[in-house]
Every structure is written in structure tokens, then in C-alpha cells.
Amino acid sequence: MSKQYYAIIDVGSNTVRLVIYLRDKSGRLREVENVKSVARLSTFLHDDGKLSKDGINKLISTLNSFNEVLETYQLEESICVATAAIRQSVNQEEIIDNVSRKTGVDMRIISEKEEAFYGYLAVVNSTSISEGYTVDIGGGSTEVTYFKDRKLIHSHSFPFGAITLKQRFFKNDLPTEDEFADLRQFLKNSFATLSWLRDGKVPLIGIGGGARNVVQIDQNLKEYPLAGLHQYKMNDSDLSFIKNYLFTLSMKKLQKVEGLSKDRADIILPATEVFHTLYETVQAEGFILSRKGLRDGVFYELLTQGMGTNLFPSVLEESIQELINDYDLNIKQIHHVQHLAKELFDQFHEKGVGSFSKEDWKELKMASYVFNLGQYIDDEASAQHTFYLLANRTIDGLMHIDRLKLALMASFKNKTVFKQFIHPYKKWFLKDEQHRIRKLGAFLKFCYCLDSTRRGAVQDLKVETEKDDLKITLYCTKDYMPEEYQTEKQKKHLEKSLKKKIELNFEEVES
Template sequence: MDKHHYAIIDIGSNTVRLVIYLRNKSGRFKEVENVKAVARLRNYLEDTGELNEDGIQNLLKILKSFKEVTDSYQLDQLVCVATATIRQSTNQEEIIARVEEQIGYNMIILSEREEAYYGYLAVVNSTSITDGVTIDIGGGSTEVTYFENRKIQYSHSFPFGALTLKNMFVKGEVPTEHEMKKLSGYLKDQFESLPWLKGRQVPLIGIGGSARNLAQVDQSLKEYPLAGLHQYSIKDHDIQFIKQYLMTLNFKKLQKVEGLSKDRADIILPAIEVFDSLYDIVGAKSFVLSRKGLRDGVFNEQLTTDFGISIFPNVIEESFNELASDFDINYKHVLKATDIAMKITNELQEHGDGDFSFTEEDVSLLKRGAFVYNLGGYIDSESSSQHTFYLLANRTIDGLFHKDRLKVALIASFKSKSIFKQFAHPYKHWFLKDEKKKLRLLGAITKFSFSLDSTRRGIVEDIRVDVQKEELHMQVYCNQESLPEEYQVEKQKKHLEKAIKRNVHVCFQPYEG
């Protein structure tokens, strides 16, 4: 199959970035190149509003280096967008002409409204958050939106960013407490000018490099055990702690903070003050980092229109379909095993005399865990459980928060009680005792259900369960001879027995319709 590559160049006020995507066999897009250059274009903007010659030359130099990268690909399409600094430049027409003439890129200058919209679009297409406030703080502007039921309601672009705020309020390399207090008062006035922000009590979703650095510093300080930043969630007290910690450091030490990019050391504190101030105005429930932002929104809107994509109807479903494609998941086998698992849980709940109860969330977790059960066998069948857990726990799954992703990983990788404990140990403080028991039960049911379809013939038609005090009797009705399944069930049922604390007796019978 021919490879189809697409590129986006994002010319921001602080950084310029090139991202190249590959369209895979399933029609989904994977990032294959991500190149960043620190431009600080905002610093070249004169009082007259012109981007001076040094700034233009700096931009052209960066774009020329990017062109060497893009020329090495046969691109189906390339989009080059610019935001606040170029938008606010009085000589933007000259800049556009020189970029086209010397580099060959047709630069599109995004309006304030477009910039805000693309950030929102990226968030709703990569998270399961239905109501929220997004904030994308760049070098020269800050975009905020509010959405309900995944539909944008309001948007606004403030003509200040991390660089402008630093220049406006901070004289040295690191702000003083007095400077931060003045900045806080200014930001409060700015955000309160938008009545639709106040008291929303929804997640605040941060987009862009400063938000990413805030999350990285938090993960470093906490020695966070999971990989990935997308949908990482922190509370206001975490933001406050990081702000106070960074305020104690001189600039030299600030540049060495784990998780903080050296080129953002001088602007990180003004940016954090923006997040903290807006968190308070919104009355936010949490601060959530979105790795997907402006470029991804532009990509969704401009590069995928041929594929009928604008807003994904179900982000989690899209993510699991991508996993199915990447790891060659057998849909027929998975759906049959899931159907068996659902029959077992329904029977346990109906006939378990109150000993077994499954919430809507439990059922959802069971279905997701079953869908990717033993996915690691794609890498190595002998150690499939370990590979399954590692892949799912440490791979970004759009739509799932980190704790939910970990729950799916524990269910899908279930092999035995001891292995479950081993995998769960680094996260022992994340779950209550009853939560761990429920996850182990869901894992054991999943493993048992797959043993009932071990030959992938789909022979199980129905299941009936009789739950007694010390035993569980299960009638399994099959439409074909079931000897291989009987063998697997006898091997695997001990894990279910330990989870439900009962001996399990399985009787296979012919299905008579």
C-alpha cells in the first residue's frame, strides 16, 4: 500500500513546530515527525506593530530547515498556519509574500476565533469530557472556550500570552512575589470580563507547551508511575504547590527543573499564574492536560474533510478501534467472549443473592477489558500478560483518564491473582480494597469467558448459573461438540473460584434452541 503523509506547520509567537502524520491502513493518522524550533517571534514585534527584519529572517531560517524535512516526504498535503504574532503584525502581507517566495509555503493566518475553535475541536476529539473550559496560552495570545455536550458555546482570544505577560510584569528572569501579585490581579480582571467563565464548575483543559510543562513537573515531583501526559489530571492545590516551589528557585536552578523545558524557564511562572487564576474563576473541578491542541484541530478540520471527519461521535470507541487495527484483534472472537462475560455477570447478579453486584461502570470496564484481552500476544504469546499490561497502562488511549486506562489494563492482562497483585502493586494507593477485588473479579470473568471460546468457533449459545453458599454450578449450552472448551475451562476455572470464593462446577450440554 502506498504511504500517505500529511504535514502541518504551526508558527506560534514562542515556537514554530512541524508535525508530519502518516495515514495507516485503517485510515487513521499517526504522528511520525515532530520538529520544534524556539523562535520567540513576539520579541521581534516593534512598537509600531511591525515584525522587524531580524524576526522575519529568523522565521525564514526556521522554515527553510523545515522545508528540508518536508521535501524528504511525498506529501499529500501541507498546511502552514500562523497565530498571534503574525496576526498582529502590521506587515503580515509582506511576511506571507516572502514565505511563499523564498520557501514555497502558503501561510494561512488564523483568526482569533479560528485559533480558539481549533483548540476546542482537538479537545472534544481526543477526550471524553462533555462539558469544559479550554485554555491555550501561547506566547502572544490566550484562547479560552466553553463547551457543553461537546458543542462550543463561547470563545474568546485575549491579546496576551506567556511572553507578553512576562514582558509586561516581570523585570528580571524570575518574577518576584510582588510582580506575581500584580499579574494575578490583572488576570482576574481580564477573566472576570467574560461572564460566561465564572463558576462553571467543569474541568479546565490546558492546551500547549506551558500546560504540558506544568503537568510534566507535577509528574516528576510525584514520581508518577504511568507514562503519558494526555488527560493527566491535577487539582488546584497541585498547581499552587508547583507555583510556590518554582518561586523559591533562582533562574539557574529553574532551568534544571525536571519536566520543565529550558526554553520555557523564564515564562513558566506567568503561564502557571494564568492557569491558577482561571481555575479559580471557573471554580474548576480539575486541571486536565490535553496533548492535542491547535495543530490537531487544524488537522481534523483541514486535512481530514475528505474522510468525513469533524467531531468524532465516540472518542473511546475510535481509540479501541485503533487498538484493534494496530494489534490485529479478532473481532469475532472478542465479541463472542464479551457476550459470554456479560451472560456470566448477569447470571451472577440475578442469582447471587446480593453477593454480586455490577455497576454500569463495571459493565463498561468489563467490555473494554475483554475487547483488548491478551492484546500483548501480538508481541509474544509466552509473555502476553506482561506485554498486555505494559502496553495498555502506558499507551495514550484517547477518551480514557489515566486511572481508567489502568483499570482496563489490569482486567485485560489478568492471568492469576499473584500476577494481578504484581501489576497493581505500584498503584496500591490508587484503589480501595473493594475496588481491587472488583477489578480482579472482572479480570477472572474475562479470562474464564475467553476459555469458553478457546477454539474461536463461537459454540456457546447460553449460560445458566446457580449460586450456592460454597459452590457455583454453571450450565453451558453449546451448538457443537465442546471437548476442547471443557479442557480449557478445567484449567482456568481456579482463577474464577478464587475471585468468587466458591468451587465452580461446569456442566456442558447440547443446545437445543
């Protein structure tokens, strides 16, 4: 099957960006190329509302340079969308005509409503957040939405962005205290005009370059140990600290801040103030970054055509399927181990062994799909590879702490290795939670040992309690010697977690 590439050019008020995606086996789009040009088109808008000739020429030269990149790919589809700077121009037709004639690019100007919708769509199709607010501050506009049960309820586009706020409120590159106070009051008043922007007590999801830079700064200041930005969570005090920290710096120092793009140094303060003021307005319960935004939303709409809905049924299930495809995991074995794991889990739960909960089963089932996937790279160091890959790979639908839990369960080898993996993150978990994760990891490893040869030799099981000990009878339809050897060898990890002795009894039965 030939590779399917898709391209989108996003003509923003601050940057013009080309992104090329590869459609993978699961049908999802994976970013393979990302080229940015800081055009700052909104600065070319004259008082009469026209985008100047210099602005048009800047856009044309940028698109022509992108065309050279596009020529190296065989594309299934190429889309070009433009937002606030072009949308607010009174000479839109002139711009579109010039772009078409001189670059061959058909540029589509998306409405304020569409821009907000695409941001929302990107968030609900790449996270498991069912209710929240989104905010996307560009150079010339700011889109906000509110969604509940994954459905868009409200949306609005404010006619100001990071560049236009800076131009309006700051005389120089950096604001005075009075200018910053005036900006804050203006934002408070603006957000107060929408009755639905208040007391939400749900997450505020940041989209776009400004939000990404704020998160990168926060991660660098904290020496954050995990890779990835998508679904990273900050709180009110984090946003406040970043804002106050950046305000104290000179432009020269701002341009050297780790995590802050040099070309955003002069507009990061207005963007940060938008996030912080909106956070306080809606009384958010966290600020979460979505790496997926307008560009992704446009393609999500394209990919879901004919489905009757723009929403993927389950974001997390899609991500797990992507991992199964990427690491060539044996789905037949996974389903058989899940069957045995469910039997063992239900009988433990029924007999009060291990204090397992319904939530434990959800996490166990998810980890069972990707258990020991690091074997794909190297069998000898599979636990290390499994942990690193899962802990440091973006998994749509999982917050960072949940991704870490998944990595710890799916990479479980023994208590020593578990302690080694969890050590840098010990402060993230209480002792009881550490024990629970280790118990689930040991349980999962035990269940995989029951199918160590991938033949489905063990078909069923029965748990009996004898005083403080457990007797597990395993009914087999094939020679079970390899499974018996592995489970006898590994059961000690489950015994330590449950604080019970386990007697294993293998019985051959007719298939």
C-alpha cells in the same frame, strides 16, 4: 496501500513547529515527526506593530530548514498556519509575500476565533470530557473556551501570552513578589471581564507547551509511575505547589528543573500563573492536560469534511478500534466472547451473584476488546506485555486511572500476577475497588477460556444457583474438549473472586 503522510507547520509567537502525521488503518492521524524551533517571533514586534526584518528573516530561515525535512516525505497535504505574532503584525501582507517567495510555503493566518475553535475541537475529539473549559497560552495570546455536551458555547482570545506578560510585568527574567502580585491581579481582572468564566465546577483543560511543561514537572516531582501526559489530572494544590516551587528558584536552577524545557524557563511562571488564576476563577474541579491542540484541531476539521459534523461519534470507541488494528486482534472472536460474557453477566446479575453493576458491564465490555493483546508480542509473557502496553499507552477517551483499570482487567492471569501488577498503584484504589477489578478480570478470563480455540464451540449458557454454589451449563455445537479443559483449569480464579464453588456442565446440542 501506500502510506499517507500529512504535515502541518504551526507558526506561533514563541515556537515554530513542524509535525508530520501518518494516517493509520483506522483513519486516525499518528504523529511520526515533531521538529521545533524557538523563534520567539513576538519579541520582533516593534512598537509600531510591525514584525521586524530580523523577525521575518528568522521565520524564513526556520521554514527553509523545515522544507528539508518535508522533502523526505511524500505528502498528501501540507498546511502552514500562523497565530498571534503574525496576526498582530500590521505588515501581514509583507510577511506572507516574503515567506511565499523565499520558502514556497503558503502561510495562512488564523483568526482568534479559529484558534480557540481548533483547540476546543482537539480536546473533544481526543478525550471523553463532555463539559469543560480549555485554555491555551501561547507566546502572544491566550485562548479560552467553554463547551457543554461536546458543543462549543463560548470562546475568547486574550491579547496576552507568556512572552508578552513577561515583557510587561517583569523587569528581569525572574519576577519580584510585587511584580508577581501585579501579574496575578491583572489576570484576575482580565478573566472577570467574561461573565461565563466563573463557578463552572467542571474540568479546566490545558493545551500547549506551557501546560505540558507544568504536567511534566508535576510528574517528575511525584515520581509518577505511568507513562504519558495526555489526560493527566492535577488539582488546585498541585498547581499552587508548582508555582510556589518555581518562584523560589534562580534562573540557573530553573533551567535544570526536570520536565521543564530550557527554552521555557524564563516564561514558565507567567504561564503557570495563568493556569492557576483561571482555575480559581472558574472554580474548576481539576486541571487536565490535552496533548492534542491547535495542530490536531486543524486536521480534525480536515478529516471530518463531508461528515456533517466536526465531532467523532465516540472518542473511546475510535481508540479501541485503533488498538484492535495495531495488534491484529480477532474481532470475530471478540464479538463471540462478548456474547457469552453478556449472557453470563446478565444471569449473574439477575440471580444476585457477584454484586455486578451496569458500570461493571461497561468496563468489562471495553476490556474484552483488548484482553490479552500482549500475545501479539510474546505468548509466554502475554500478561506482562498486555499490562505494560495498556497502562503506558495513551488511549484517547481514558483518564490515567481508567487506563490502569483497563490494563489490570485485560491482563488478568491469576491473583498473584494481579497483585504484582497493582502493587505500585495500591494507594490509588481502596481495597473494595481492588477486589472489584480483580473480580472483573477473573470473569473476563473465564469467558475467554470458553472460546479458547476461537471456533465458537460454546454457543450459549445457563446459570443455576444451588445453595452457595453455582452450576453453569454450557451448550456446545462443536467438540468442546479444549474449552472444557481450559475453563475447568481457570474457574478457580472466578470462584475465589465470587466466593462460590462453580460446577461446569458441557452439553452438545445441534447447531
